[in-house]
Amino acid sequence: MRHSDAILSRLMGLHPKVIDLSLDRMHRILAALGNPERNIPPVIHIAGTNGKGSTQAMIRAGLEAAGKRVHAYTSPHLARFHERIRLAGSLIAEDDLAAILEECEAANGGVPITFFEITTAAAFLAFSRVPADYTLLEVGLGGRLDATNVIDAPRLTVITPVSIDHTQYLGETLPEIAGEKAGIIKRGVPCIVAPQAPEAREVIEARAEALAAPLHIARQDWDSYVEHGRLVYFDQKGLLDLPLPNLPGPHQIVNAGTAIAALRELGFDTAEAAVTRAQWPARMQRLTHGPLVDAAQDCELWLDGGHNPAGGEAVAATLAAMPGRPTHLVCGMLNTKDVIGYMRPLKSQVRSLIAVPIPEAEATLTAEETETAAMNAGIPATTAPDTLDAVSRIAREEPGARILICGSLYLAGVILRDNG
Structure with missing residues (x-):
C-alpha cells in the first residue's frame, strides 16, 4: 500500500457522511493552513451536470498549447487518487501527495470534515506551492456549497449543461439544481454558459444579473456545430473551421464549443489544439x-x-x-x-x-x-x-x-x- 493510501483511508473516517454540503469546515481548515486558496494561479471554475471533465480537459489542452503551465483539480478519480491533482501539467507525485495530506490532517486536528473537503484543501495547498499560469477547478457536487467554491475572485467561471442528478442534495427540479450550479458565479467575473434548458438558463441569467457578471451564452453569443464533417464555431470575433474533437460523441461538440468560448474569453487562439489534443479517460x-x-x-x-x-x-x-x-x-x-x-x-x-x-x-x-x-x-x-x-x-x-x-x-x- 502506498503511504498516501493509508492517509486517505484515515481521512475517510473523519465525518459520518460522505457528502455534507457546507462551506464552514472548508473556511476553518483553509484558515488553519494559512489560506492557500488566496495564493493560487488565476482560477477557471467549472460547474455543471455533464461535460465538466471533458470541457476542462479541452481548456487545459488549449492553454498548454499556448505554452501555459496549468494546475487542474477534478473528481472522482478513476484508477488512483493522484489523478485528482495535476500540478503544472503533471499528476502530483506520491511523496508530495502524502506530505500535503499529512499537513492537512494535522491542521484539521481530528474534527469532523468530509473526505472531499480535506482533500480539496490539500489540492489548494499543493497549487499554492507550485508556480503556474492558471488553475482549472472542477466542482465536485452542485456549486454553491461545494468545497471548491471558496475562490472569491476567479478569472472565469464556466457552467456546462445542467440536468437532473443528485436530487437528494441539489433539489428535485431543474431550476433548483441550476441555482446550485449558478452559485459559482462571482461579482463582475465573466461566465461561459453551455446550452441549457430554458428554465435552467433563466436561473443562471438571473444570478449573473444580480452580480453584474458578464455572460457568454451558447446559441446567443457563441455556437458550435458539425458541418461537412468539421467542427464549426462562431462568436462575435468570427468563425472557426476546425477538426472534429478527438473525444468521441456528438455531446463533445457542445463541450468543445464551451471550451473554445472560455479560451477566447481568456485571449487564446488555440481552439484546434483544444479539441484535438484533449485526454479524458472513460468517456467512450x-x-x-x-x-x-x-x-x-x-x-x-x-x-x-x-x-x-x-x-x-x-x-x-x-x-x-x-x-x-x-x-x-x-x-x-x-x-x-x-x-x-x-x-x-x-x-x-x-x-x-x-x-x-x-x-x-x-x-x-x-x-x-x-x-x-x-x-x-x-x-x-x-x-x-x-x-x-x-x-x-x-x-x-x-x-x-x-x-x-x-x-x-x-x-x-x-x-x-x-x-x-
Whole structure:
C-alpha cells in the first residue's frame, strides 16, 4: 500500500457522511493552513451536470498549447487518487501527495470534515506551492456549497449543461439544481454558459444579473456545430473551421464549443489544439490492450463512465453515429442513480445488457437489481458475476460485436486499474 493510501483511508473516517454540503469546515481548515486558496494561479471554475471533465480537459489542452503551465483539480478519480491533482501539467507525485495530506490532517486536528473537503484543501495547498499560469477547478457536487467554491475572485467561471442528478442534495427540479450550479458565479467575473434548458438558463441569467457578471451564452453569443464533417464555431470575433474533437460523441461538440468560448474569453487562439489534443479517460474510450481485450477476441471493446439520464442520451447518440455493428452492454450502476432513466435512451441502440456488480463500491446495485432495471427500460438483460465473465460470454455468443462497459465512473475506474 502506498503511504498516501493509508492517509486517505484515515481521512475517510473523519465525518459520518460522505457528502455534507457546507462551506464552514472548508473556511476553518483553509484558515488553519494559512489560506492557500488566496495564493493560487488565476482560477477557471467549472460547474455543471455533464461535460465538466471533458470541457476542462479541452481548456487545459488549449492553454498548454499556448505554452501555459496549468494546475487542474477534478473528481472522482478513476484508477488512483493522484489523478485528482495535476500540478503544472503533471499528476502530483506520491511523496508530495502524502506530505500535503499529512499537513492537512494535522491542521484539521481530528474534527469532523468530509473526505472531499480535506482533500480539496490539500489540492489548494499543493497549487499554492507550485508556480503556474492558471488553475482549472472542477466542482465536485452542485456549486454553491461545494468545497471548491471558496475562490472569491476567479478569472472565469464556466457552467456546462445542467440536468437532473443528485436530487437528494441539489433539489428535485431543474431550476433548483441550476441555482446550485449558478452559485459559482462571482461579482463582475465573466461566465461561459453551455446550452441549457430554458428554465435552467433563466436561473443562471438571473444570478449573473444580480452580480453584474458578464455572460457568454451558447446559441446567443457563441455556437458550435458539425458541418461537412468539421467542427464549426462562431462568436462575435468570427468563425472557426476546425477538426472534429478527438473525444468521441456528438455531446463533445457542445463541450468543445464551451471550451473554445472560455479560451477566447481568456485571449487564446488555440481552439484546434483544444479539441484535438484533449485526454479524458472513460468517456467512450476504446480499450486496446489487457485481459478484457483478450477476452473480447475480435469484438470492439469500449468504456464509458456516464451514469445519469443525460449521460445515457450522450452514449446513445455516440453509438448511433458509429458504424453499424451489433452492440451489447456490460453495465454496473450505483443505487444513488436514476438507473432506468440512464438506460431508456440506450434501448434503441443495443441488443442486450449483462448486469454486473461494481467491485469495492458500497452503493453498488446487485447484478439482479441492474438486470431488473434494464428489463423495465425495455432492454433484454441477464447477469454475470463480473465484467470478465460478461465480456467473454458476449464474445462467444456474437463474435465481432461491439461491447460497451458502462454505467458508472466507479466501474470504469476498476476497469482501468485492473485491465492495465
